[in-house]
Amino acid sequence: MTHLGYLLGGWGVAAVLLTVYAVSVVRRGRALSVSVPEDKRRWLTSQNPTDD
Amino acid sequence: MTNPTSSVATTGSPGSRALGLATLAGLVGLLVLAFVLTEPDVRIHPSTGQEIGQFDAVRLLYLHVPMAVITYVAYSLAAFASAGYLIKRTPWWDVTAHAAAEVGTVFCFLVLVTGSIWGRPVWNTWWEWGDVRLMTTLILFLMFVGYLALRRTAADPRVQARRAAVVALVAIVDLPLVNRSVEWWENRTLHQKSTLGELKIEDLTLFTLMVGFLVFLMVFSWLLLHRFRVGWLTLAAGEHQVAAAIKERRAEADGSGVASAVGETS
Amino acid sequence: MKSLLSEAWLVASKDLRIEARSRVLTNQVAPFAVLVLVLFGFALDADQRTLRMFAPGLFWVAVLLCLLLAVQRSSAVESADDAATGLRMAGLAPAAVFLGKSAAIFVQLLVLELLLTAGIIVFYGSSVKNLFLWLIAGLVTALAVATTGMLYGALASGLGVRETLLPILLLPVLAPVLIGATRAYDDALGAAAVDGWAWTGLLAMFAVVASTLGALAYGALVED
Amino acid sequence: MVRVGGRRRYRYGVPVIQLCDVVALLGRFPALAGASLSVEAGETVLLQGPNGAGKTTLLRLCAGLVRPESGQAQVLGHDLSVDGRPVRRQVAMLGHATGLYEDLSVAENVSFWAQAAGLDKSLAAQRATGALGRMGLDERLLSLPVSRLSAGQRRRASLAALAVRRPQLWLLDEPHAGLDQTGRNVVDELISDAVAAGATVLVASHELERVRSLNPRVVTVAGGLIVKDTGGPK
Numbered sequence: 060m061t062h063l064g065y066l067l068g069g070w071g072v073a074a075v076l077l078t079v080y081a082v083s084v085v086r087r088g089r090a091l092s093v094s095v096p097e098d099k100r101r102w103l104t105s106q107n108p109t110d111d
Numbered sequence: 112m113t114n115p116t117s118s119v120a121t122t123g124s125p126g127s128r129a130l131g132l133a134t135l136a137g138l139v140g141l142l143v144l145a146f147v148l149t150e151p152d153v154r155i156h157p158s159t160g161q162e163i164g165q166f167d168a169v170r171l172l173y174l175h176v177p178m179a180v181i182t183y184v185a186y187s188l189a190a191f192a193s194a195g196y197l198i199k200r201t202p203w204w205d206v207t208a209h210a211a212a213e214v215g216t217v218f219c220f221l222v223l224v225t226g227s228i229w230g231r232p233v234w235n236t237w238w239e240w241g242d243v244r245l246m247t248t249l250i251l252f253l254m255f256v257g258y259l260a261l262r263r264t265a266a267d268p269r270v271q272a273r274r275a276a277v278v279a280l281v282a283i284v285d286l287p288l289v290n291r292s293v294e295w296w297e298n299r300t301l302h303q304k305s306t307l308g309e310l311k312i313e314d315l316t317l318f319t320l321m322v323g324f325l326v327f328l329m330v331f332s333w334l335l336l337h338r339f340r341v342g343w344l345t346l347a348a349g350e351h352q353v354a355a356a357i358k359e360r361r362a363e364a365d366g367s368g369v370a371s372a373v374g375e376t377s
Numbered sequence: 378m379k380s381l382l383s384e385a386w387l388v389a390s391k392d393l394r395i396e397a398r399s400r401v402l403t404n405q406v407a408p409f410a411v412l413v414l415v416l417f418g419f420a421l422d423a424d425q426r427t428l429r430m431f432a433p434g435l436f437w438v439a440v441l442l443c444l445l446l447a448v449q450r451s452s453a454v455e456s457a458d459d460a461a462t463g464l465r466m467a468g469l470a471p472a473a474v475f476l477g478k479s480a481a482i483f484v485q486l487l488v489l490e491l492l493l494t495a496g497i498i499v500f501y502g503s504s505v506k507n508l509f510l511w512l513i514a515g516l517v518t519a520l521a522v523a524t525t526g527m528l529y530g531a532l533a534s535g536l537g538v539r540e541t542l543l544p545i546l547l548l549p550v551l552a553p554v555l556i557g558a559t560r561a562y563d564d565a566l567g568a569a570a571v572d573g574w575a576w577t578g579l580l581a582m583f584a585v586v587a588s589t590l591g592a593l594a595y596g597a598l599v600e601d
Numbered sequence: 602m603v604r605v606g607g608r609r610r611y612r613y614g615v616p617v618i619q620l621c622d623v624v625a626l627l628g629r630f631p632a633l634a635g636a637s638l639s640v641e642a643g644e645t646v647l648l649q650g651p652n653g654a655g656k657t658t659l660l661r662l663c664a665g666l667v668r669p670e671s672g673q674a675q676v677l678g679h680d681l682s683v684d685g686r687p688v689r690r691q692v693a694m695l696g697h698a699t700g701l702y703e704d705l706s707v708a709e710n711v712s713f714w715a716q717a718a719g720l721d722k723s724l725a726a727q728r729a730t731g732a733l734g735r736m737g738l739d740e741r742l743l744s745l746p747v748s749r750l751s752a753g754q755r756r757r758a759s760l761a762a763l764a765v766r767r768p769q770l771w772l773l774d775e776p777h778a779g780l781d782q783t784g785r786n787v788v789d790e791l792i793s794d795a796v797a798a799g800a801t802v803l804v805a806s807h808e809l810e811r812v813r814s815l816n817p818r819v820v821t822v823a824g825g826l827i828v829k830d831t832g833g834p835k
Contacts (some may be wrong), residue, residue, distance in 0.1 A: 061151065061166040062232045069171045069228040073178075073221050077330065080217050084337045088122030091344035095120075095351060197597065253549035260545055264536045267628055274532045277594050278546060281528075284590070285550050288583060292553035295575070296560065353629050353670075357825075360634040364824025384717075391702070391713050398704040398746065459698030462666065463762075467717035468690025600686070 122340035130333050137326035144319040145173040169316075171229040177323035179222045179248070181331050185215025186251060189258075190283035193276035205272040206342035208279060212258055214334045218327075219252045246293040247286065254282040268349065381473050388469070388477025393484060395454055402485050406446050410489050413439040414496045428501040430569075433562035435501075436493055437518070437555055443489050444522050445544055447482050448530040452539065461534075461599070471596030475527060479591065483523035490515050497566075506567035514561035514577045521554050521584035528591040531598045554583055615678070617642050617770060617801045618663055623672035624825075625662050632658035634825030635672065640803065642769075645796050647812045648805040650822035656805040657696070659822060660772040663803065664694040677770060690718070693768035695776055699759035703748040707738065707758045710747060715765040725765065732761040737787050752779045760791060771795050771802040777811060785811060 123131075152169040153162055165172075189211040196204035226245065227237050239245055258278045262271060396402050417435045418428060428435075455461040464474055494511070497503040505511045529547040533539045557576045564573025618640040625633040632655045640646055648656045661667045663676050665685025674681040676688045701710045708726075711733060715725035733743060736757040747755060756779055763771075776788045785808075792802050792815060806812050813819075821829035 062168040065168060065228050065232050066170055069225040070174060072224050072228075073174055076217065076221060077334075080214075081334060081337075084334065084341055085122065088337060088341045088344060089120060091341060091348050092120030092122065095344050095347045250549050250552045253545075257542075257546040257549060260542060261532070261536075264538055264542065265628075266536050267626075270535075273597055277528075277598060278532060281550060281590065284586065285553070288553040288579070288586075292556040292579060295579075296556050349629060353626065353631060356629065357624060357631045357634045360631050360825045362824070364634070364826040364828055387713070387716050391705070394709070395702055395704045454702065457703060458701055459696065460700045460702060462694075462696065462698070463700035463714060464717070465666065466664065466689045466692065466694055467714065468686070468719065469717050 122337045122344070127333065127336050130329065130336070134326065134329040134333050137322070137329055141173065141319070141322050141326045144315075144322055145170050149173075149315050149319050165233050168229055168232045171225055173319050173323045174327075175222060175225040175229055176320060177327040178218050178225070179244075180324065181327050182215055182218040182222050182248070182251075184328075185211050185218060185331065185335075186255065186279075186283065189215060189255075190279050193279040196272060196276045197280075202272075202343075202346055205276070206339055206346065208276060209262060210335055210338040210342050212255055212262075212275075212279060214331060214338055216252065216255045216259060217334075218331065219248065219255065222248060223252060241293070241296060243290060243294045247290045250289045251282065251286060254278075254285070258282065268346075381470055381476070384469050384473035385477040385480065388464075388474050389480040389484075392451065392454065392478055392481035396450075396481070396485060401450055402447075402488065406443055406450075406485070407489060407492055409446065410439050410443050410493055411496050413442055414493065414500055418500055425502040429503050429566075432497045432501045432503040433566055433568050434555075434559045436497055436562060437558045439493055440486065440490060440518075440558075441522065441548065441551060441555065444482070444486065444526050445547070447485050447523075448526040448543060448547075449540060451478055451482055451527070452530045452534045456534065465599065471599055472592040474599075475524075475531075475592050475595035476588070479524045479527040479588070482527060483519050486519040486523055487516070490519060503566050503568070505565060507565045507573065510561065510573045510577065511565040514558060514565060514573060514580065517577055517580045517584050518554060518558040518561075521580055521587055522551060524584065524587040524591045525550060525554075528587065528594060528598075531595055554580060557583070615642075616640055616675075617644075617677060618803075619673070619675040620662075621673040623662065623674050624670040625658050625667050626670050627658065627667075631670075631825055632667075633662065636822070636825065636827050637672075638820065638827050638830075640801060642801055643796065643799055644801055645792065645815055645817040646801075646803045647809070647815075647817040647819045648803060648822055649807070649809060649819060650828075654822040655825040656822050657774050658825075660694065660774050660803060660805055661696070663688075663770070664692050664772050665689040666694070691768060692770045692772060693763035693766055694772045694774075695760060695763060696774050699755045701747045701755060701759060701762070704746055706744050706746055707733065707750065707754075708743040710758060711762045711765060714762040718766045720765070728765040729761070732764040733758070735764070735787075735791070736761040737783060753781055753784050756780060757784060757787065760788070764791065767798075769800050771800055773802065773804045773806075775806055776804060777806060777808045789815065 149170070151167045152165040154164045155161070156163045189208045192204045192208035192211060196208060223245075226248075230239060231237050258275060261278055262275050264271065266274070414435065417431075417439075421428065421431070423431075455464065494505070494515075498505075526547060529543060529550070530539075533542040533546060536542060557580045560569075560571050561573040561576040561580065563569040564571050564576075616639045618638060620636055620638045622635045622637055623633055624631055624635055634655075636655065636659060638659075648659065650656055658667055662669060662674060662681065665676065665679075665681055665688035668685065669682050677691055679687045681688060700714075701707075702713075705713070708729060711729040712722075712725045715729055716722060720728065730743075734740075738754065738757055738761065742750065742754065747758065750758065756776075760776070771792070773788075773792070776792075777785045780788065789811065792804065795802055796815075804812055804817070819829075819831045820827055
């Protein structure tokens with residue numbers, strides 16, 4: 060395969076960054092969930108948050 | 112306060128978990144299509160008979176092109192939600208705008224990086240000044256870096272929401288002008304003549320690109336959903352804190368040694 | 378409309394009088410502008426011919442750097458002893474405050490453009506080939522950047538990080554203005570064969586959008 | 602005790618300030634945690650209470666500078682949760698800052714604020730001279746830039762800039778702070794003149810003895826609440 064280094068670099072950077080970002084979002088969510096009562100986390104009851 | 116239910120407190124829901132699994136499966140499928148099933152881009156030059164084209168570098172486009180489109184979708188959504196916030200002034204719009212802008216900026220960064228990596232073997236340069244789409248995307252990226260910087264300041268949440276909304280709207284209004292000016296700036300643009308236009312779009316290449324759009328749209332939706340919920344939780348945690356602080360402050364008044372003798376005065 | 382303009386004039390004349398008294402423009406910003414031109418000369422290590430070629434771009438980069446200072450100063454004048462609250466209490470139309478303060482920045486930028494033109498003539502050996510284009514493009518660009526700068530000054534004000542936040546918010550938005558103004562001056566100073574008037578049109582469009590949007594949005598930004 | 606002022610803009614019995622269970626936030630801190638207060642036209646109200654009780658926020662809320670988070674807040678007949686702007690232009694608020702431009706002279710400052718409040722140039726200049734004279738600022742001082750004035754002189758100039766607007770509601774936050782004996786007397790005169798002209802005055806002060814000579818209604822603020830009130834309108 061030609062340009063293998065570029066391919067690995069491009070897909071690799073995307074994979075790493077998206078994974079890191081996804082993990083950070085999930086972890087921020089977990090940290091916050093602990094301090095919020097369940098009724099405020101409305102996706103537990105309705106899956107499509109809508110406008111107030 | 113701890114979560115009364117036994118399940119771990121997360122931003123997940125059955126729907127988002129299903130979406131997450133489907134996204135992972137889609138990513139695997141996309142990798143197979145992009146690296147195994149599709150052919151490299153090789154053409155024969157009509158006069159010299161040499162082999163030309165992007166060769167295997169074309170496989171970067173299955174990542175780059177869908178992400179580029181979704182970046183613009185994300186920023187449009189951010190601007191739309193910002194306008195919604197300025198009209199309706201309800202937190203839902205603000206949290207949506209913030210989430211879309213943040214996820215969009217992650218995508219935009221990747222678009223710039225993968226574009227640059229792709230450009231090196233194909234255009235023989237990491238960076239092409241004067242390329243309209245490249246420059247427009249870079250300026251857009253920088254404007255939203257500013258947006259996120261503003262969102263990270265310790266301002267009153269509502270002041271911040273209003274200002275950020277204006278920044279996002281101005282960024283989108285400014286974008287056509289950026290695009291115009293770069294286009295006029297140099298009458299050359301590498302993008303049009305050497306990407307999709309000249310790429311021999313075979314059935315499978317096109318199909319893979321379409322799968323790429325779908326899969327990255329799913330990635331985007333999953334991230335957006337969870338990022339929205341983080342924003343919503345931040346808001347709820349803030350309200351919770353305020354409610355506790357009000358209670359505490361009222362207790363402080365009761366403990367001040369002055370008899371509470373207010374009552375209705377009118 | 379009449380009261381809007383007279384209120385704007387009140388604010389603009391107040392700001393200009395403050396600048397005339399404090400001499401910040403003449404004692405600090407103007408020397409800084411000339412210094413930037415000289416530094417470009419050192420950095421590019423160039424003979425006058427190269428510098429002449431780059432003069433339009435360097436000119437407008439210097440203007441944008443001065444704009445940052447002018448906007449910071451304009452905002453600092455109001456926040457120093459919380460006159461900003463006074464303006465909110467006075468019942469002036471927010472659009473009038475916006476237009477007035479922008480006008481004051483606009484006038485200061487015109488003075489700086491004049492000085493910088495003299496600077497590039499002296500240091501870079503440029504010459505104004507098309508006086509009318511030089512004048513109109515200079516005016517229109519000053520208007521575009523003054524109003525945009527004022528809007529972003531309001532966006533970044535009162536956050537405690539105004540000095541660092543303003544450039545990152547403002548400069549990307551001004552990218553098309555920088556390109557347009559540079560090309561217009563390429564024509565006006567004879568540095569490159571382009572149609573300066575077409576660019577001036579684009580700049581004028583930017584100026585109109587920026588002043589309208591700014592006048593409309595400013596109220597929402599300074600309230601509460 | 603009800604003070605009936607001379608000139609009245611409001612129907613008798615309609616309060617100038619009507620707060621009901623008002624919560625106001627500074628960031629996430631509830632500076633007001635459910636304050637209720639009703640003030641009628643012509644009253645002089647002294648707000649007292651420890652530091653951090655919420656006096657300043659109460660005044661800023663009444664000035665239309667801080668939005669109520671919850672509860673009802675009406676000032677001069679306008680609902681503050683809708684828009685503070687119509688209230689702001691009818692109210693004079695003296696805060697901790699003086700709101701003067703250092704590089705302009707005292708006369709220029711006062712005349713600018715008068716014009717900003719909608720007076721035309723000659724009337725503004727005329728009222729400015731009058732107000733500055735009443736605040737006991739020497740004529741020689743008027744052409745000096747504010748940066749050359751002492752803290753006390755600045756405060757007087759700042760009060761003059763408010764007086765030219767002839768407001769119906771005065772909100773004074775520690776007006777005596779940093780003033781010498783003459784300055785304090787001038788402030789007291791300003792308050793009694795305003796009341797005599799039918800205006801309503803709210804003063805937050807620690808100088809209880811001084812303000813008591815004006816025979817005010819005393820409201821005690823603590824923990825973001827009104828905890829004691831010597832008497833509202835009956």
